[in-house]
Amino acid sequence: MAEYNALLKKTLKTLLDEKKYPTLKDILVTMNPADIAAVFEDLEEERIPLLFRLLPKELAAECFVEMEPDRQELLIRGFSDLELRDLLGELYVDDAADLVEEMPANVVKRILAQADPQTRREINQILRYPENSAGSIMTTEYVSLRPSMTVAEAISRIRKTGVDKETIYTCYITEDRRLLGFVTVKDLLLTEDDDTPVSAVMDENVISVSTMADQEEVAQMLSRYNFLALPVVDTDGRMVGIVTFDDAMDVLEEETTEDMEIMAAITPSEKPYLRSNAWELFKHRIPWLMLLMVSATFTGMIITGFESALAAQVVLTAFIPMLMDTGGNSGSQSSVTVIRALSLGELAFTDLPAVIWKEIQTAVLCGSALAMLCFVKIMLVDKLLLGSTDITVLTAAVVCFTMAVTVLVAKVIGCTLPMCAKKLGFDPAVMASPFITTIVDALSLLVYFGVAQVLLF
Amino acid sequence: MAEYNALLKKTLKTLLDEKKYPTLKDILVTMNPADIAAVFEDLEEERIPLLFRLLPKELAAECFVEMEPDRQELLIRGFSDLELRDLLGELYVDDAADLVEEMPANVVKRILAQADPQTRREINQILRYPENSAGSIMTTEYVSLRPSMTVAEAISRIRKTGVDKETIYTCYITEDRRLLGFVTVKDLLLTEDDDTPVSAVMDENVISVSTMADQEEVAQMLSRYNFLALPVVDTDGRMVGIVTFDDAMDVLEEETTEDMEIMAAITPSEKPYLRSNAWELFKHRIPWLMLLMVSATFTGMIITGFESALAAQVVLTAFIPMLMDTGGNSGSQSSVTVIRALSLGELAFTDLPAVIWKEIQTAVLCGSALAMLCFVKIMLVDKLLLGSTDITVLTAAVVCFTMAVTVLVAKVIGCTLPMCAKKLGFDPAVMASPFITTIVDALSLLVYFGVAQVLLF
Numbered sequence: 068m069a070e071y072n073a074l075l076k077k078t079l080k081t082l083l084d085e086k087k088y089p090t091l092k093d094i095l096v097t098m099n100p101a102d103i104a105a106v107f108e109d110l111e112e113e114r115i116p117l118l119f120r121l122l123p124k125e126l127a128a129e130c131f132v133e134m135e136p137d138r139q140e141l142l143i144r145g146f147s148d149l150e151l152r153d154l155l156g157e158l159y160v161d162d163a164a165d166l167v168e169e170m171p172a173n174v175v176k177r178i179l180a181q182a183d184p185q186t187r188r189e190i191n192q193i194l195r196y197p198e199n200s201a202g203s204i205m206t207t208e209y210v211s212l213r214p215s216m217t218v219a220e221a222i223s224r225i226r227k228t229g230v231d232k233e234t235i236y237t238c239y240i241t242e243d244r245r246l247l248g249f250v251t252v253k254d255l256l257l258t259e260d261d262d263t264p265v266s267a268v269m270d271e272n273v274i275s276v277s278t279m280a281d282q283e284e285v286a287q288m289l290s291r292y293n294f295l296a297l298p299v300v301d302t303d304g305r306m307v308g309i310v311t312f313d314d315a316m317d318v319l320e321e322e323t324t325e326d327m328e329i330m331a332a333i334t335p336s337e338k339p340y341l342r343s344n345a346w347e348l349f350k351h352r353i354p355w356l357m358l359l360m361v362s363a364t365f366t367g368m369i370i371t372g373f374e375s376a377l378a379a380q381v382v383l384t385a386f387i388p389m390l391m392d393t394g395g396n397s398g399s400q401s402s403v404t405v406i407r408a409l410s411l412g413e414l415a416f417t418d419l420p421a422v423i424w425k426e427i428q429t430a431v432l433c434g435s436a437l438a439m440l441c442f443v444k445i446m447l448v449d450k451l452l453l454g455s456t457d458i459t460v461l462t463a464a465v466v467c468f469t470m471a472v473t474v475l476v477a478k479v480i481g482c483t484l485p486m487c488a489k490k491l492g493f494d495p496a497v498m499a500s501p502f503i504t505t506i507v508d509a510l511s512l513l514v515y516f517g518v519a520q521v522l523l524f
Numbered sequence: 525m526a527e528y529n530a531l532l533k534k535t536l537k538t539l540l541d542e543k544k545y546p547t548l549k550d551i552l553v554t555m556n557p558a559d560i561a562a563v564f565e566d567l568e569e570e571r572i573p574l575l576f577r578l579l580p581k582e583l584a585a586e587c588f589v590e591m592e593p594d595r596q597e598l599l600i601r602g603f604s605d606l607e608l609r610d611l612l613g614e615l616y617v618d619d620a621a622d623l624v625e626e627m628p629a630n631v632v633k634r635i636l637a638q639a640d641p642q643t644r645r646e647i648n649q650i651l652r653y654p655e656n657s658a659g660s661i662m663t664t665e666y667v668s669l670r671p672s673m674t675v676a677e678a679i680s681r682i683r684k685t686g687v688d689k690e691t692i693y694t695c696y697i698t699e700d701r702r703l704l705g706f707v708t709v710k711d712l713l714l715t716e717d718d719d720t721p722v723s724a725v726m727d728e729n730v731i732s733v734s735t736m737a738d739q740e741e742v743a744q745m746l747s748r749y750n751f752l753a754l755p756v757v758d759t760d761g762r763m764v765g766i767v768t769f770d771d772a773m774d775v776l777e778e779e780t781t782e783d784m785e786i787m788a789a790i791t792p793s794e795k796p797y798l799r800s801n802a803w804e805l806f807k808h809r810i811p812w813l814m815l816l817m818v819s820a821t822f823t824g825m826i827i828t829g830f831e832s833a834l835a836a837q838v839v840l841t842a843f844i845p846m847l848m849d850t851g852g853n854s855g856s857q858s859s860v861t862v863i864r865a866l867s868l869g870e871l872a873f874t875d876l877p878a879v880i881w882k883e884i885q886t887a888v889l890c891g892s893a894l895a896m897l898c899f900v901k902i903m904l905v906d907k908l909l910l911g912s913t914d915i916t917v918l919t920a921a922v923v924c925f926t927m928a929v930t931v932l933v934a935k936v937i938g939c940t941l942p943m944c945a946k947k948l949g950f951d952p953a954v955m956a957s958p959f960i961t962t963i964v965d966a967l968s969l970l971v972y973f974g975v976a977q978v979l980l981f
Contacts, residue, residue: 073872097729101748226713235710236693252709253692256683272554290777291558293770295752312769313750319773320747323780324864327787331860331957332853340865341875345885352857353890356931357897359853363846364905370842371912381835384844385827388965389820391845395852396789396816396958400809403788407781408797415530418798428802433810440814448821455828474813500788500957501853508845 076106083114092121100126104133108342116145128157135342136169143174152181159233160186161206161314164193192307201285202278204318205299205308210238212265214247219261225252234311237296240269244305246298249273275300278307283322286315287412326410330403330499332359359501365509373516376524382457383519385449386466389441390515394473394507397433399500401426401481406495409485416490422482430478434471442467465519473511480506533563540571549578557583561590565799573602585614592799593626600631609638616690617643618663618771621650649764658742659735661775662756662765667695669722671704676718682709691768694753697726701762703755706730732757735764740779743772744869783867787860787956789816816958823965830973833981839914840976842906843923846898847972851930851964854890856957858883858938863952866942873947879939887935891928899924922976930968937963 082091095103095118103122107115107130119127119142131139131154143151155163155178163182167175167190179187189207196202210232212221221238229235238255240247248269258268275298276285289297289312296309325335332355336343343351370377377384405422408414414422445463449455481503485495539548552560552575560579564572564587576584576599588596588611600608612620612635620639624632624647636644646664653659667689669678678695686692695712697704705726715725732755733742746754746769753766782792789812793800800808827834834841862879865871871879902920906912938960942952 073874099729099731099749101750222713229710230714235713252713253686256679256692256709257686272556274556290770290773292556293558293773312773313747316747316750316769316773316776319776320868324868327784327860327864330784331856333857333861339870340861341870341878343882345882345889348861348882348886349889349893352854352886353893356850356853356857356890356894360846360850360894360898360927361901363849364901366845366849367842367906368910370845371839371906371910374838374842377841378835378838381831381838382828384834384841385824385831387841387844388823388827388848388969389817391848392820392823392958392961392965393813393817395961396813397809399788399957400790400813403784404790404797404805407784411777411781413796413798417530421798425800425802425805429805429809432802432806433813436806436810437813437817441817444818444821449824449828453825453828500856501849504849504852508849512845 075102076109079106080110083110083118088121091118095122096126100129101133103130104138107134107138112141115141124153125157128154132158132162135339139166140170140174143170143177148177148181151177155182155186159206160189160208161193161204161233161308164190164203167194196278199282200278201276201280201282201297201299201310202307204282204285204314205278205310206233206314207308208232209296209298209309210235211241211306212238212250214240214242214264214266214269216265217261218255218258218263218265218268221250221255221265225255234296234309237294237309239273239298239306239309240265241306246273246275246300246304246306247271249298251295273298275306276310277302282310282318283410284412285310286318286322289315290319291412322410326406326496329494329496330406332356332499332501355501359505362505363508366505366512369509369512369516373520376516376520380457380462380519380523382455382462383465383515385455386445387512387515390466390469390473390511391504391508393437393470394477394511395500395504397430397474398477398481398503398507401429401478402485402499402503405482405485406499409489409495414486416486419483419486422486423479426478426482427475430475433478434474437474438467438471441470461522465515465522468518469511469515472514473507476510476514477503477507480510532559533566536563537567540575545578548575552579553583557586558590560587561595564591564595569598572598581610582614585611589615589619592796596623597627597631600627600634605634605638608634612639612643616663617646617665618650618661618690618765621647621660624651653735656739657735658733658737658739658754658756658767659764661739661742661771662735662767663690663771664765665689666753666755666766667692668698668763669695669707671697671699671721671723671726673722674719675712675715675722675725678707678712678722682712691753691766694751694766696730696755696763696766697722698763703730703732703757703761703763704728706755708752730755732763733767734759739767739775740867741869742767743775743779746772747776748869779867783863783953786951786953787863789813789956789958812958816962819962820965823962823969826966826969826973830977833973833977837914837919837976837980839912839919840922840972842912843902844969844972847923847926847930847968848961848965850894850927851934851968852957852961854887854931855934855938855960855964858886858935859942859956859960862939862942863956866946866952871943873943876940876943879943880936883935883939884932887932890935891931894931895924895928898927918979922972922979925975926968926972929971930964933967933971934960934964937967 122130167178208231210225225235236252237249239249248271250265250269254268278299278301285297296311298306299308299310301307328335334351334354336351442463445458445466450458484498488498489495579587624635665688667682682692693709694706696706705728707722707726711725735756735758742754753768755763756765756767758764785792791808791811793808899920902915902923907915941955945955946952
């Protein structure tokens with residue numbers, strides 16, 4: 068897809084160079100908003116307003132929503148008041164609220180001045196909720212029905228009020244804004260008798276989330292239950308909005324990217340890679356690199372502490388990288404598996420003993436297999452093939468024993484730390500490979516030199 | 525959510541122990557299929573058919589779809605032919621095809637024998653497509669309309685045929701099974717004049733995918749365009765089915781888990797963590813551990829090659845872990861960022877020069893900052909505070925120079941390998957932390973000893 072889009076962008080740019088605006092417009096109206104927005108991302112700044120004004124109103128608004136904040140700001144700064152008002156009229160309230168959140172203060176002032184009073188009130192309501200909460204990603208535009216309506220009345224209400232709603236397919240039955248149940252358009256359409264009251268068709272087992280619920284949890288629920296939308300209720304139990312599946316998909320994608328970044332020792336950023344410059348990448352990467360580098364002081368201290376032993380048996384040094392890497396890999400296998408299971412909601416803290424037991428068994432299997440292979444490798448490759456005469460059976464035994472212990476320690480630490488982090492309210496993804504590796508390095512060296520001192524000296 | 529489910533399961537088990545079946549049934553019918561399926565996962569085998577038979581037909585089928593294959597097999601083996609036929613009647617065709625794919629041969633034979641001929645034909649059609657293709661996850665049950673129909677006729681057709689369709693909200697306009705466009709139920713309902721022909725309301729710019737398209741790409745498209753469904757066309761351009769957003773969400777979740785597992789040097793498994801036993805975990809983890817351990821032979825060889833140098837300057841050994849870890853962390857930051865951008869479709873192979881240039885700049889920034897901090901740390905902490913008398917300014921300079929070079933090498937390798945892997949048709953996720961670390965380890969040791977030999981001896 069990426070390759071195809073690159074081609075398309077080139078064609079559009081050529082048309083723009085040649086000022087073939089009617090042809091450009093003809094192509095643009097056949098395209099999807101997300102694809103048009105991608106074209107804008109790569110365009111020189113001065114050409115953006117020109118291309119944007121070629122789009123019909125509704126499509127223009129749809130593209131606008133898909134753009135990066137810097138592009139949006141550029142466009143708004145170039146808009147007349149009338150153009151801005153038109154755009155705001157086309158936006159859904161949750162998208163307008165997102166926009167207000169991203170823009171600098173002076174742009175926000177212009178936006179709020181041009182929005183109609185009702186929209187302004189709704190934007191303010193959404194902005195009151197903390198970042199990453201269900202309230203902050205919901206939209207207040209949903210279809211509500213009264214329980215006494217008939218199916219025919221319900222359908223006619225949907226036809227009358229549906230145009231401004233983000234989804235009409237799930238409608239909510241409320242009384243005094245209290246949520247009684249939901250009904251899908253499919254249920255309504257498939258009901259044969261048009262005079263059936265909505266209350267007879269609706270499903271009362273409605274799952275709702277609180278405005279303060281974590282957005283990732285809400286997205287997981289939408290995915291788990293295959294819902295098109297989830298109703299959001301405030302602390303008084305009144306329905307205030309819905310979160311739709313497309314926002315949930317975006318949240319899941321963002322949260323996954325964030326998890327992966329944290330697991331790779333990067334502080335998360337919301338900017339796509341190609342749009343971040345080196346300085347931004349540096350700022351997101353250097354803190355963890357520095358912290359982890361400094362914490363490697365401990366491993367250094369351990370080696371220094373055994374310096375005299377190492378000087379007598381330099382051959383031991385050659386196996387340090389292998390032991391450290393295998394320990395790190397074993398630990399990160401366990402931590403990544405557990406972190407993922409936690410973020411999918413498959414694991415609770417009460418599962419910790421079961422998890423540790425499973426990891427111990429796996430570690431014993433992995434550790435013994437690796438130790439055996441390692442012994443064969445050392446004796447055949449390192450000693451026979453490469454002719455390292457310093458290697459004795461005892462050296463090999465020390466290395467292999469350390470290997471087995473390291474794998475065990477790594478796997479237990481790897482599964483325990485993320486679960487404890489989650490319990491303590493931290494992000495478990497922090498307890499991934501880099502962090503685990505640093506701890507396991509130190510421990511495996513302690514075991515290595517400890518065993519070596521007992522057996523070899 | 526995980527904690528809450530644990531509590532609920534306990535309550536249900538108590539009710540089952542006390543044989544309070546009517547109360548159990550009352551609770552179950554208020555629950556969501558995915559939650560009921562989770563209850564079945566933890567139940568002793570002999571009680572599963574009992575609990576399953578308490579569910580009303582439709583809910584039973586919905587739960588069945590959410591269960592793990594071993595539970596499904598257990599249930600089918602206990603079913604009478606009539607029960608099996610009832611279940612198959614309630615399943616959507618794509619779910620039935622999934623089932624046939626997962627079950628052992630003798631169970632499949634029974635399923636196909638009990639399915640009606642039409643369903644059997646459709647199952648076989650879906651099964652013909654390769655695993656992970658759009659054809660294999662599509663459903664053949666969608667609403668198709670003729671272009672000459674009026675809006676009123678279209679709505680009435682939906683009401684008549686909609687009950688068996690997985691989604692009715694996006695309808696496809698076809699002629700001789702050729703896809704002309706699509707129309708949403710929202711568009712149909714919001715059209716004021718019921719006599720408008722469907723062809724006037726439909727959107728002709730319909731995005732479709734081929735039956736052979738990769739399922740991850742299809743899922744990314746659904747997420748990118750916020751569609752409820754995407755039409756699937758065969759090689760002759762005839763529409764054969766649709767992929768719905770809920771299946772896309774599942775695919776994205778699976779593919780993300782798979783990416784994370786591969787990035788942590790685990791061969792992917794489809795079984796949830798808590799349901800995999802130690803032997804299964806072992807089998808998925810040991811191949812990579814062994815491969816990576818054996819490839820550490822190179823780093824060992826490098827150290828052995830410089831053994832005499834190390835014996836003279838044992839203090840150099842103390843910094844090996846820090847250099848290796850920082851190199852590994854720097855490399856995995858770049859590789860994970862690039863792997864994620866590739867899987868989100870943000871990067872094409874043509875971006876490689878831009879990516880390498882960005883990483884070089886970032887590496888220079890990170891490398892110099894780390895080298896400076898490292899120098900200060902070595903002189904203050906290691907030399908002054910810990911009193912390591914062997915450390916000279918020259919030693920510190922060698923370590924810091926190696927640090928900077930390692931970071932540069934790690935970042936360039938980290939961003940290049942995943943992109944080349946993708947270009948060559950491999951999974952870029954393989955080129956993550958463990959693999960990069962092994963390569964960077966060897967290179968950083970070469971630089972370290974090379975520089976040390978020039979400057980220190």
